[in-house]
Amino acid sequence: MSQFWEALFSQTAGAIKPSPIREMLHLIRQPGMISFAGGMPDPAIFPVEQFNEASSILRSSGRDVLQYGTTEGYGPLKEFLATWTAPRMGRVLKAEELLITSGSTQVVDLLNWALVDRGDVILVEEPSFMGSTLNMHNHGARFETLDCDGEGMIVEALPAKIEALRARGETIKYIYTITNFHNPLGCTLSLQRRRALLDVAYRYGVPILEDDPYGYVRFDGDHLPTLFSLDDRGMVLYAASFSKILAPGTRIGWCAGPAELIRKMTVFKQGVDVCTSVVAQALVYEYCRLGHLDAFLPKIIAHYTKKRNAMEEAFRRHLPLDEVRWVTPQGGFFYWLETPNIAATDLFDASIEKKVAFVPGHTFYVGQGGIHNGRFCFTFASSEEIDEGASRLGQAMRERLS
Amino acid sequence: MSQFWEALFSQTAGAIKPSPIREMLHLIRQPGMISFAGGMPDPAIFPVEQFNEASSILRSSGRDVLQYGTTEGYGPLKEFLATWTAPRMGRVLKAEELLITSGSTQVVDLLNWALVDRGDVILVEEPSFMGSTLNMHNHGARFETLDCDGEGMIVEALPAKIEALRARGETIKYIYTITNFHNPLGCTLSLQRRRALLDVAYRYGVPILEDDPYGYVRFDGDHLPTLFSLDDRGMVLYAASFSKILAPGTRIGWCAGPAELIRKMTVFKQGVDVCTSVVAQALVYEYCRLGHLDAFLPKIIAHYTKKRNAMEEAFRRHLPLDEVRWVTPQGGFFYWLETPNIAATDLFDASIEKKVAFVPGHTFYVGQGGIHNGRFCFTFASSEEIDEGASRLGQAMRERLS
Numbered sequence: 076m077s078q079f080w081e082a083l084f085s086q087t088a089g090a091i092k093p094s095p096i097r098e099m100l101h102l103i104r105q106p107g108m109i110s111f112a113g114g115m116p117d118p119a120i121f122p123v124e125q126f127n128e129a130s131s132i133l134r135s136s137g138r139d140v141l142q143y144g145t146t147e148g149y150g151p152l153k154e155f156l157a158t159w160t161a162p163r164m165g166r167v168l169k170a171e172e173l174l175i176t177s178g179s180t181q182v183v184d185l186l187n188w189a190l191v192d193r194g195d196v197i198l199v200e201e202p203s204f205m206g207s208t209l210n211m212h213n214h215g216a217r218f219e220t221l222d223c224d225g226e227g228m229i230v231e232a233l234p235a236k237i238e239a240l241r242a243r244g245e246t247i248k249y250i251y252t253i254t255n256f257h258n259p260l261g262c263t264l265s266l267q268r269r270r271a272l273l274d275v276a277y278r279y280g281v282p283i284l285e286d287d288p289y290g291y292v293r294f295d296g297d298h299l300p301t302l303f304s305l306d307d308r309g310m311v312l313y314a315a316s317f318s319k320i321l322a323p324g325t326r327i328g329w330c331a332g333p334a335e336l337i338r339k340m341t342v343f344k345q346g347v348d349v350c351t352s353v354v355a356q357a358l359v360y361e362y363c364r365l366g367h368l369d370a371f372l373p374k375i376i377a378h379y380t381k382k383r384n385a386m387e388e389a390f391r392r393h394l395p396l397d398e399v400r401w402v403t404p405q406g407g408f409f410y411w412l413e414t415p416n417i418a419a420t421d422l423f424d425a426s427i428e429k430k431v432a433f434v435p436g437h438t439f440y441v442g443q444g445g446i447h448n449g450r451f452c453f454t455f456a457s458s459e460e461i462d463e464g465a466s467r468l469g470q471a472m473r474e475r476l477s
Numbered sequence: 478m479s480q481f482w483e484a485l486f487s488q489t490a491g492a493i494k495p496s497p498i499r500e501m502l503h504l505i506r507q508p509g510m511i512s513f514a515g516g517m518p519d520p521a522i523f524p525v526e527q528f529n530e531a532s533s534i535l536r537s538s539g540r541d542v543l544q545y546g547t548t549e550g551y552g553p554l555k556e557f558l559a560t561w562t563a564p565r566m567g568r569v570l571k572a573e574e575l576l577i578t579s580g581s582t583q584v585v586d587l588l589n590w591a592l593v594d595r596g597d598v599i600l601v602e603e604p605s606f607m608g609s610t611l612n613m614h615n616h617g618a619r620f621e622t623l624d625c626d627g628e629g630m631i632v633e634a635l636p637a638k639i640e641a642l643r644a645r646g647e648t649i650k651y652i653y654t655i656t657n658f659h660n661p662l663g664c665t666l667s668l669q670r671r672r673a674l675l676d677v678a679y680r681y682g683v684p685i686l687e688d689d690p691y692g693y694v695r696f697d698g699d700h701l702p703t704l705f706s707l708d709d710r711g712m713v714l715y716a717a718s719f720s721k722i723l724a725p726g727t728r729i730g731w732c733a734g735p736a737e738l739i740r741k742m743t744v745f746k747q748g749v750d751v752c753t754s755v756v757a758q759a760l761v762y763e764y765c766r767l768g769h770l771d772a773f774l775p776k777i778i779a780h781y782t783k784k785r786n787a788m789e790e791a792f793r794r795h796l797p798l799d800e801v802r803w804v805t806p807q808g809g810f811f812y813w814l815e816t817p818n819i820a821a822t823d824l825f826d827a828s829i830e831k832k833v834a835f836v837p838g839h840t841f842y843v844g845q846g847g848i849h850n851g852r853f854c855f856t857f858a859s860s861e862e863i864d865e866g867a868s869r870l871g872q873a874m875r876e877r878l879s
Contacts, residue, residue: 079682079712080737083650088591088741097548097747115545123539130532133760137525141724143517146499177579177750184749188615189490193595210748213590248485280481310481322543324755335482339490345499346612347586347749348579352757353726358535 087213094205095438103432109464111451112432114258114408119457120378121322122362122371129361133354140357146344148175148329149356155363156329163290164313164331165304171334174341177351179288179316179328181344183207183251186284186312187214188343189336190248196240198250198281200228202439202448204258207251207286216248218441225402227264228252230271237279249282249312250275254302256289256407259439259450263405266299273305282310289407291320291372294380296405309333317359319408320372327351327359379408379454382461386410386453389465395472410451411436417475419449425471431464489615496607497840505834511866513853514834516660516810521859522780523724524764524773531763535756542759548746550577550731551758557765558731565692566715566733567706573736576743579753581690581718581730583746585609585653588686588714589616590745591738592650598642600652600683602630604841604850606660609653609688618650620843627804629666630654632673639681651684651714652677656704658691658809661841661852665807668701675707684712691809693722693774696782698807711735719761721810722774729753729761781810781856784863788812788855791867797874812853813838819877821851827873833866 081089096112103112133140147153152175157168176182183206191197193215199208201220208218219236221228233250240247252272254264264272276283285302303313309332316328330337344350362368387403390410400413414422419435426433433452436445456464483491498514505514535542549555554577559570578584585608593599595617601610603622610620621638623630635652642649654674656666666674678685687704705715711734718730732739746752764770789805792812802815816824821837828835835854838847858866 077737080684080735080741083592083684084741085590085592085594085597087594088745091744094747113545118540118544121540121543123536123543126543127532127536127539130529130535133532134525134529137529138520138523139726141523141525141528141726142520143515143720143725177754180748181750188487190485190487192487192489195487206748206751213745213748282482282485318545323545324541324543324759326750326752326754326756333482335479339482339486342493342496343490343615345496346582346608346615348583348728349608350728352579352728352754354728354760355754355757357726358756 091209091213094209096434099432102427105430108430108432109456109460109467110432111453111456111464112434113455114452115455116319116323117378117382117454120375122367125365125367125371126322126358126362129358129365129367132357132361136357140353142353144350144353144356146341146350148173148351149353149360152356152360155360159363160331163298163301163304165300168331169334172331172337174330174337174344175351175356176328176330176344177348178318178326179286179314179330180206180210182312182314182328182330183210183284184347185340185343186249187211187216189339191216195246195248197248198233198236199441200252200257201441202259202436202445203251204253204286205439208441220442223257223260223262225262227254227257227262227268228272230268230275233275234279237275237281247281249284251284251286253286254290255287255299256292256404256409258289258407259409259434259436260411261404261407261409262402263299269299269302269305273302276310277308282312285311285313287313287315288319290315292376292379293406294376294383303331312336320375321359321362321368325355325359327355382453382458385458385461386451386465389462393465393469395469395476398472398476408452408454410453412449412451414447414472417447417472419446421475422449422471425475426468429467429471431467493611493615496611498836501834504829507832510832510834511858511862511869512834513855513858513866514836515857516854517857518721518725519780519784519856522777524769527767527769527773528724528760528764531760531767531769534759534763538759542755544755546752546755546758548743548752550575550753551755551762554758554762557762561765562733565700565703565706567702570733571736574733574739576732576739576746577753577758578730578732578746579750580720580728581688581716582608582612584716584730584732585612585686586749587742587745588651589613589618591741593618597648597650599650600635600638601843602654602659603843604661604838604847605653606655606688607841610843622844625659625662625664627664629656629659629664629670630674632670632677635677636681639677639683649683651686653686653688655688656692657689658694658806658811660691660809661811661836661838662813663806663809663811664804665701671701671704671707675704678712679710684714687713687715689715689717690721692717694778694781695808696778696785705733714738722777723761723764723770727757727761729757784855784860787860787863788853788867791864795867795871797871797878800874800878810854810856812855814851814853816849816874819849819874821848823877824851824873827877828870831869831873833869
């Protein structure tokens, strides 16, 4: 029947392929493999006991929790988030500015439903998170890409890009940026560039999706103000989730933005999943209400600080330092290595042979690029595995150089 | 800023409105209102204790449950469903035929991603579940509608419709049918028509989405074989969920279908929400593993049988029987009343004044129709409310007739 279905598939379905990371899974899951590939938290730091404690809400509020919820999200969780996020949002959010989602990936999906017609342009950093660009691609978006350096998106290049696109008659719908501890780059948008980015948004009337899954997981330095908190014209939609500050298995994300946009996204959410799992939302709420979010977050940060340090030391100890460059991430999950004289796919093959996995850089590009880069996640592997993995990676690099 | 966002909204966003039921919520939620409107289960019958017992899995498998899950679904839940569904699926499902979703509404969304290009035609029963048609509309589908009678879709009319569409050069992507205890009609597709529908699907090469949220909730008579179990050519995608057999707050649905279609839908699921809440899936799995699903389902059925009987009796007692017609539902959640001499919107206004709510029939039509019909849910209100609500409804009808 394969041909029968092939003939029925939509043009979108015909054009997309499973993610390269999924394709690699059989390699990554080999016994003995040290994986820097997936962007996964360390299960050793999951607050299992504390989350289990929150399950009391399944009894105390059982009938509410098991019923259909409102599409906007579980009321108590919304109230909690409205104030808990205030330090980063710059103020307490109003209920109509906040939407709970089935993970922050759904924020991208709902925004695309609200804004994107086939052929519209989205301005994206390159490289960027492939889950987001996959969704944008499915919605028929085309991409204009923005280069990044150690301070994040090179905002200075934006006005010329926007003007050129508009001169060609293109419709630009929004700018997508991962402001803190970028996936895959690890870099953070500087304060000066944040202000400059908002200026561009205002000047050209292009809104911004500020994707911030890693923002709370900062190891060094001070938090920078979010674009949302710097924006006084309602042109930023801010997206975040509990995946990195609690655990991803909850699949609870949220977004904050102008009420008229949130309302429109909510109508689409009705049509895609009615509402986010009330059971999962209630468990997360109760975990937060019991004080575990605030108590446990410093432990998560301390744990990943050690792992980031372990990877930094291991790279310095084991890699051929003349042949590899990186910017040390101040938070988040990832190192982005550049090996100007080694092709990443060659390095990947050599590394897999030595049982160490990473994600080759080209995977994060909607166009061409990243052929001398790789993303290395430091949160999942143990500190011992990080050292051993870096050692094997160093050997693989030296083999490829000789 | 409202104009700013208005100008950016997609054509889809510009064309859709919030569901009429959402618009009615402020009316339905008035104090003292008896609601037959929403299609909600009775929270009094939620297995609160049993579901709470399942929370032990949050401790015993905490690290797995809190991590990212596979897009296909939580392995143990898939294994459970593969065999638990066998009596209705006709056989044990293979892993690659099964996808766990964020409620069964997501099945419709993922199928539309896989199959529908803007302008494609979907054949739908009219009236039908508005959540599904909203999603189809968002994907750019156009509709060809199929009338129903007491035995469900009038299949005999299908070939001429398909031939006429194809003669006009239309691309038909699938047939959408709610086979058991239809929403909103309450009717069930007869066995003869099930066979006839499959014959049409084979003859014209048009696959079927069999949406079966209510199938397990049968009060009278024997279960009819599902289209999926009757199909030997892999042309049926079957969708169901735990919303009516456990509780909707879990938001766990599933679908069974040909592996190549499931694979394609899985790729889209990556882009819309990565995976369904593992926490919610694990709780549902543990509830099932502990035997509660099988033990509790008969209680749910007995509870709703009483309520269906209460509504049947109350309608017979209180409504002007010369002026109203219905087919008694053998399962599910809904009565569909026809009042040939009373406009449903007038009846709705008169009923709301008397503090009883239902959903006017036109709401379930993608075209015109249903102006003398209403959907009445018997599962949510108590038996006493059902009697009192029917009494008020009868008064409202008599007022409208005089």
